[in-house]
Amino acid sequence: MTPAPQASATLPIAQRRPAPSSPSLTHLQRLEAESIHIIREVAAELRNPVMLYSVGKDSAVMLHLAIKAFYPSQLPFPLLHIDTTWKFKEMIRFRDETVARLGLNLLVRRNEAGLAEGITPFTHNSSIYTQIMKTEALKSALSSFGFDAAFGGARRDEEKSRAKERVFSLRSDSHGWDPKNQRPELWNLYNGRLKAGESVRVFPLSNWTETDIWQYIMRERIPLVSLYFAAKRPVVERDGQWIMVDDDRLPLRPGEVPEMRSVRFRTLGCYPLTAATESTAATVPEVLQEMLVARTSERSGRLIDHDEAASMEKKKREGYF
Amino acid sequence: MLGFAQTEELEASSNCETVSHYLHAHERKSLLRFLTCGSVDDGKSTLIGRLLYDTQLLMEDQLAALAADSRRHGTTGDDLDFALLVDGLASEREQGITIDVAYRFFATEQRKFIVADTPGHEQYTRNMATGASNADLAIILVDARQGILDQTRRHSFIVSLLGIRHVVLAINKIDLVGYSQAVFDEIETAYRSFAEPLGFVSLQAIPLSARYGDNVLSRSAKLPWYQGPTLIEHLESIEVESDRRAAPFRMPVQWVNRPNLDFRGFAGTIAAGVVRPGDRVAVARSGVTTLVKRIVTQDGDLPEAGAGEAVTLMLEDEIDVSRGDVLAAAAERPEVSDQFAAHVLWMHDDPLIPGRPYLIKLATSAVGASVTHIKHRVDINNFAKLATKTLEKNEVGFVNIMTQAPLAFDPFCRVHDTGAFIIIDRISNHTVGAGMIDFSLRRASNIHWQALDVNMNARAIAKGQKPALLWFTGLSGAGKSTIANLVEKRLHAIGKHTYLLDGDNVRHGLNRDLGFTDADRVENIRRVAEAAKLMVDAGLIVLASFISPFRAERRMARDLFAAGQFIEIFIDTPLEVAEGRDPKGLYQRARNGLIQNFTGIGSPYERPEAPHITITPDLSADEAAELIVSHLDRGCYLGSATG
Incomplete structure (x- = not known):
């Protein structure tokens, strides 16, 4: 287990609760309560839910909230990880440690056909690779287990088409998303009624921002994979971005020589498709401090979003999370 | 994220103490959720884009994408078209309209904000209602060139229907009318008169230009005549905490938490009120009551939890509770x-x-x-x-x-x-x-209620109304009794149970022994207030019409009643108007020295400092009565909405 680097002793201890009879909740308390409410609604109303676990910081927060929602019971649903086989090694190690530490039921699925065909981030462009190794693997896993609800950690502040996503996002029996035919969603009343074959993607972190996520991680002392914190790592500069040489499968282009640089990741995915940023922020407060002066958005490190205009909307129509 | 000022501050002093101070402060921020409504051309997307831009929430890569989009689809020439920032769906960007609700996030030093950007066309009313359902406040945009349109009325109605009580009237594109105060004043006045029945608790009109940023984050030098807050100042300071915690306890049960035979908890989000261990709660549908044993969270048991918190309650007795039940304060049930x-x-x-x-x-x-x-x-x-x-x-x-x-x-x-x-x-x-x-519409016949003590609530329920005392104060001849009579007639006509107390029916009986010395005036008001209290306890809506010129005696009356039971109505008729009417010839006699200590002549009238309702002289008695009845309606005193 890799505990999150924590605040130094000078950092004020987060005040977890308002004083008795305090009239209003802080924004983090409101967000936490809203997410717990959503997670409980799914557990109560849907027949067979599953929680997508990507190992990233948003997954870590979502998992933490789910454990709170059902305490002292165990989670009433399993976790699902779609393994493209190109995740950072450390993500897989952290995933397995987390599952063991918390006694969770984790399912891991890969697109074996795609692997057999030799589809990699290098042989195919990023959108085809993502479609086959992530989206298809996810759809097939959801179908084969008969899951009717899948929690995802997406947030509305990440990207423009996400800003219009419902908390309960209805998917057809082919997992497609029709942005013009979404159910109205009023108050905290979620409509989880489905026809045979339909499913719902549920986003309990819809109203959180990246800053909220980090502040909550600090307040709750949530363990994170250490890739989020700066360390000397082997990287090459490719198309103006730092790509980590996580193993010897990364084909080096002419002139590329791995060098050790102090870098960290703001978002995690498949290592050849996830750019690092140079940083010395090695603790949660340092990461937060760095974010406060950051001038690029979180998803800019995700190469798949740059491929084409409206790329996320298109991927979601096809069943991407 | 961060406002501009904070960014600079952090860059200037990046020591750990500053950061931890900032983080600590940031964690304690409150949250304001608001929605923007207006039509395509009112500039609401531009306004949100402006807020994001001015609070420095746009990142370099997003700005680069925006610059490219502005050239391709934009409508603002070489300037950045902020509207493109928030129109997320491809079809929306192509058509230049907002179809769906989009949520945006920004923060300042004071608060975090979640903005629901909603479409303005009538065919998207449902989308607007969706955005409004979770908002604390609404910004209603008006194009200064157009003034109030049908859609302004429609948006205001939807906002009111969905329970929003705080509104900003953003009079946008003020630059296109030459920053004219006359235009602003005209629109504000017209809006206030039509919005009166919608029951907004606060209504702030602000002249601004979303495109150029006037009065959005920074005060505009071009609007020197405007003394009110900028938009962001208002959003940062408005107090919208409703009285959710003050309402009786309600918790709809979401999920029964049963990890083992020793633990049976009921998980849910508290909808209203506050709960503590030892409180008596009822299962609303069955009427069975028990005590709260523990409030369980993973962070430890709580001594208290209130509206908005997601908790798990353990109860003292093994009673039948399942999803769909509502746990409620036993004394005040749904x-x-x-x-x-x-x-x-x-x-x-x-x-x-x-x-x-x-x-x-x-x-x-x-x-x-x-x-x-x-x-x-x-x-x-x-x-x-x-x-x-x-x-x-x-x-x-x-x-x-x-x-x-x-x-x-x-x-x-x-x-x-x-x-x-x-x-x-x-x-x-x-x-x-x-x-x-x-x-x-009726109490379900197959429910066996535990015998209720017959108290004010029980009597009020039987009468289908919320009892209250309406206290009419103002000069002699102001029109108090005339208006009070009209209000009583209207309430009676819709089946409400009322009683009118005034000088005529009190001075001749109950207070026959009292004169007009200061001490007798105080005793007069004390007896009236005590009599009214008994009548309110009996479930009546009581109307008391007395000059009651002194703040202290009005406060004494008010202090006899619980919050919400005493409604002070100030009939604000100027002395010269009242004296001109002089229905009983009293002013003439006072001027002639025949009456000592006559209010307004020989004795002062102390104006109420914060009356619940003020009736200004421009209103007719009928209009005044209508205003008062609609106030009662909105406050749920009449048991039903008449809209």
Whole structure:
């Protein structure tokens, strides 16, 4: 287990609760309560839910909230990880440690056909690779287990088409998303009624921002994979971005020589498709401090979003999370 | 994220103490959720883009993408077109309109904000209602060149219907009317008069230009005549904390938490009120009561939890509780009924048809239901009530609903989370409507209530009203009794139980022994207030019409009543007008020295500092009575909405 680097002793201890009879909740308390409410609604109303676990910081927060929602019971649903086989090694190690530490039921699925065909981030462009190794693997896993609800950690502040996503996002029996035919969603009343074959993607972190996520991680002392914190790592500069040489499968282009640089990741995915940023922020407060002066958005490190205009909307129509 | 000032501060001093101070402060911020409404051309997307831009929430890569988009689709020449930032769907960017609700996030030093950007066209009324349902405040945009349009009225009505009580009237594009105060004043005045019946608790009009940023974050030098807050100053400081915690305790049970034989907890989000271990709670539908044993969270048991918190309650006794039940304060329980009246907004292409079976989801319960009768439809542009057989998409109706099993609920105006529901089509599973309960139509006959002590609540329930004392104060001849009489007639006409106390019926009996010395005046008011208190306890709406010139005696009367039971109504008629009327010739006699200590002549009248209602002299007595009755209606005193 890799505990999150924590605040130094000078950092004020987060005040977890308002004083008795305090009239209003802080924004983090409101967000936490809203997410717990959503997670409980799914557990109560849907027949067979599953929680997508990507190992990233948003997954870590979502998992933490789910454990709170059902305490002292165990989670009433399993976790699902779609393994493209190109995740950072450390993500897989952290995933397995987390599952063991918390006694969770984790399912891991890969697109074996795609692997057999030799589809990699290098042989195919990023959108085809993502479609086959992530989206298809996810759809097939959801179908084969008969899951009717899948929690995802997406947030509305990440990207423009996400800003219009419902908390309960209805998917057809082919997992497609029709942005013009979404159910109205009023108050905290979620409509989880489905026809045979339909499913719902549920986003309990819809109203959180990246800053909220980090502040909550600090307040709750949530363990994170250490890739989020700066360390000397082997990287090459490719198309103006730092790509980590996580193993010897990364084909080096002419002139590329791995060098050790102090870098960290703001978002995690498949290592050849996830750019690092140079940083010395090695603790949660340092990461937060760095974010406060950051001038690029979180998803800019995700190469798949740059491929084409409206790329996320298109991927979601096809069943991407 | 960060506002500009904070960024600079951090860059200037990046030591750990500053950061930890900032983080600590940031963690304690409150949250304000608001929505923006206006049509395509009013500039609401531009306004949100401006807020994001000015609070430095746009990142370099997003700005680069925006610059490219502005050249391709933009409508602002070489300037950045902020509207493109928030129109997320490809079809929206192409057509230059906002179809769906989009949520945006920004923060300042004071607060975090979640903005719902909603479409303005009438065919997207349902999307606006969706955005409004979770908002604390609404910004209603008006194009200064256009003034108030049908859609302004429509948006205001929807906002009011969905329970929003705080409104900003953003008079945008003020640059295009030469920063004219006359234009601003005219629009504000017109808006205030039409919005009066909508019951907004706060209404702030602000002249601004979203495109150029005037009065958005920074005060505009071009609007020196405007003394009010900038938009962001207002959003940062407005107090919207409703009295959710002050309402009686309600917690709809979401999920029964049963990890082992020794633990049985009930998980849910508190909809209203506060709960502590030892509190007596009732299961609303069965009427069974028990005590709260523990409030369980993973961070440890809590001594208290309030509205908005997600908790797990353990109860002292093993009683039957399951999902869909509402745990409620035993002394103040919700309604339990299988019939109620509600306002419904229809959201689907297939119309609402009375008699058709639907599902209703209210809090955590879902039951079969049908509309038995559409009393009327409300024209959302002019609020007219129209007869109808069905409700079409985006129409609002006032309907009676019958459910297959009794539901526990509150009137929406009392507790939103136990008064709001959605309507689901049983075949398609679409969410086809949204509803807000006005009142119960009957108590479900198959429910056995525990015998209630006959108290004020019981009497009030029997009368279908919320008892209160309306205290009319003002000069002799101001019109107090005239208006009070009209109010009583109107209340009587709609079946409310009232009594009018005034000098005529009190001075000749109860207070026959009192004169007009200071001491006797005080005693006069004390007896009137005590008599009124007994009548309020009996469940009546009491109207008291007395000059009552001194603040101290009015306060004495007020202190006899619980919050919400005493409504001070100031009939603000100037002395010269009242003296001109002089219906009883009293002013003439006072001027002639025949009456000592006559209020306004020989003795002062102390104006109320914060009356609940002020009747200004420009209102006719009928208009004044209408204003007072609509105030009572909005405050749920009349047990039902008349809209």
